[in-house]
Amino acid sequence: MKILKEIYDYREMIFTLVRKDLRGRYLGTALGFLWTFVNPLLQLLVYNIVFSFVMRSGIDKYYLFLFVALIPWIFMSSCLTGGSMSIVGDSSMVTKIYFPREVLPIAYVTSCFVNMLLCFIVVFLVVFISGIPVNFAVWPYLLPVMAVEYLIGLGIAFISSAVTVYFRDLQHILGIVAMAWQFLSPVLYSIDLVPEQARPIFMLNPMTPVITAYRDILYNAQAPTMQTLTMAFFFGILVIVFGFLLFGRLKRGFAEEL
């Protein structure tokens, strides 16, 4: 509990880091901040070419089906891979100054989250342009879903950043892990495509209910089921608590390992 208060006391440091990260991310590039939008759009284009023209999925307005899941997924993927570097990458600070170490992954995840929110502006635009029915009544559900995803992302970043300090190889392995995780989450396909007997296993993936919820709200224009929301909430709490405790244990050795 004391550590939570301390992190709160260090909120200014978190804001400063987030601001610096957002400002510095595309510093010196020609398109600058536009990259925030261009990158996901290009990814969308690639996936769309593959799954709408080559391996036809038969899903109506596949680009939208994919887009509403891809943006939340990119956030989670950067929490895992980029988040793993949040301690190692700031080793000079960690070995020299005291501050609650949690600040670094929190700042990184928050900056990714802000990025995701900005991308959602584009998502909303695409939703309107696509001409599918829009049900504003269910949009408020986005708030708890995003909050839960933030918690999962933070928990994941706690774990990957702390473990990477001890096992540097992890930063290379995580690229593959992220890819596997993406294909095992219903980002490119619908959970209904998964064979019935394998579905319980897929339900153990914290991202399954989150992605399903986003898609329900924005693509299917309906409220997520109570089961989806409960599962998402349950995973959110589980991952953040586990990540926080693990980080708390491992952080004591950071300065010596770096």
Added chain:
Amino acid sequence: MVIRVNDVRKKFKIYHDKGSSLKERLLFTKRYNFGEHHVLNGISFQAERGESIGLIGENGCGKSTLLKLMTRIMYPDSGSIEIDGRVSSLIELGAGFHPHMSGRENIYTNAAIFGLNRAEINMRVKDIIDFSELGEYIDSPVRTYSSGMYMRLAFSVAINVDADVLLIDEILAVGDANFQAKCFEKLRELKAAGVTSVIVTHDMGTIEKFCTQALWINDGVVEASGNPSDVVRRYLAFMSDKHFAQAAAREQAPEEAKSQPENTEQDPDEPMDTSSKAVKRFGPRHVEITGVDMKNGDGVSRTVFLPDESVALDIHYKVNKPVEGYVFGYAIHTMEGVNVSGSNTQLDNLNFTDVGESGYIEVEFEKLPLVSGRYVLQVAVSDNNGRVMDYHTNYTRFEIISEDRGVGIARLSRKWSVVSDDA
């Protein structure tokens, strides 16, 4: 008690072949090759509000590790450290600075690292800028700063965050003499206001003047603690003895190594000018200086002296071939090679025609009124006609430790008074 340090122990693993990749960890767990270095072996102390603890000890004794544990950058293996209130550490000053950002922006990021929120920083930003004396430069990027400006800014932030406890590691190298004096003034002010501090320094003057309690750490345990003057005296005596033991060990090195003109066993901190690399000893040695003993007022051999104690110099000689009269002399030089003082028996109107085969001649100084620092002792013997028999240009070095912060070489005892015309 604001600070409670209780039986703190810390060891480091020294990897002879460190592998932090997964493969190495998984495959070679058994072959893992490391030694253990016990840095702290049970340190306990406490400090009350407004106290200043001075940590002293040799390099590598664990005092900096203790400070790092207190800042919570590292954690002890066992034992506990409890500190009440906000801690500001003046250890790695400016570690969080961003070179491309302006001084003002860096104040905000740096103060945020100390746990201040924006409103709190806004309240202090003027004090910080004033204290740093950066003036208009405050809005220039930090990368354009000189190292002195950089340190001044970092120090100003660290000292103005309203800490309850300050942890300080050798900050007294910050900026020029004026700024140092100002830092001291600020520290004194904070101390009076009830701020507790822990200071690591090699400057014994600071410990004696500023600290309320000194803690001498040796081999990871508290060797002595309490009144700063007493602890400092014991520590200096210990260091001097140790220095002596090392010198004695060197004496036993093979004779030829010693008589070689170039100094093969040169200390790393030896002044690296050409003169010291040159001849260390010359002369035909019909009369030979076999050794010199520097002793303090108690007759104990020392190489570190307090400024007010008497010092005796015993020059041991051996006559290999009698010469015409014997003149013994000494000279004290600064490390830069400035002759501070020197004389010989002839200049002092003493005439020795027969001194036997061997013995020693003693010269006693009531005190050595020199400023703190290291000095080089030269000794020589010649005959009455000034023909040098044996000349040691760098016989030994000794150190004067003084509370006097005056500069120069000589330490003149003085008294200031003001006579105002107004009266």
